[in-house]
Amino acid sequence: MHYEVVVAHRSEYPEPITFARGALLKVGERYEGPEGWDDWYFCAAAGREGWVPAQVFERVGEGVGRALEDYTAREMEVGVGERVVGGRILGGWVWCCREGDSGWVPLACLRALG
Numbered sequence: 001m002h003y004e005v006v007v008a009h010r011s012e013y014p015e016p017i018t019f020a021r022g023a024l025l026k027v028g029e030r031y032e033g034p035e036g037w038d039d040w041y042f043c044a045a046a047g048r049e050g051w052v053p054a055q056v057f058e059r060v061g062e063g064v065g066r067a068l069e070d071y072t073a074r075e076m077e078v079g080v081g082e083r084v085v086g087g088r089i090l091g092g093w094v095w096c097c098r099e100g101d102s103g104w105v106p107l108a109c110l111r112a113l114g
Contacts, residue, residue, distance in 0.1 A: 003096070003110035005082045011075035011103075017043060017050030018072040025057055025065040035108065037092040041065075053090040076103030086110065 019025065023045050031040040031051060039054035043065065050073035057065035076096050078084065084096040084105065093104045 001086045002113040003084050003086050003094070004113055005078040005080055005084065005105075005109055006111045007106075007109040008079050009075070009105055009109045010077050013050055013073065013075065015048060016073035016075070017045060017048040017052065018074070019045045019067050019070070021067050021069050023067040024060075025052065025067060027057070027059065027063050027065045035092060035106070037106075039091050053093075055090055072103075074103040076101055076105050078105055078109065083113070084110070 026044040028042040028044070031037055031042070040051045041054060042049065043052040043057070052071065052073065056069050056071045057067050060066045076084070078096075082098070084098045086094040086096045088095045089107060092107050094107050094110060096102065096105045
């Protein structure tokens with residue numbers, strides 16, 4: 001799906017959490033906010049922390065999860081009027097690509113193009 005950016009987005013996490021399938025995660029608080037970003041949890045793995053969608057891990061104990069797939073919380077910074085190609089959508093975020101760059105962008109910042 002092609003999108004146009006209607007609201008600029010800047011990342012607050014310059015060193016995002018990244019892990020491989022099978023990695024153990026320390027699972028913390030569930031995100032609660034007005035944006036509608038459902039089922040995201042603040043996790044830690046390999047010395048990094050960040051928000052992780054529930055769909056990419058399974059719980060294996062109290063406060064512990066195991067990654068079901070490779071994942072990065074890398075966010076893509078975008079400006080109004082830019083065009084990106086979106087793929088997977090998770091909890092109000094879209095994995096987007098443009099020449100030489102990729103990362104998560106909030107769906108609310110984008111307008112789908114025909």
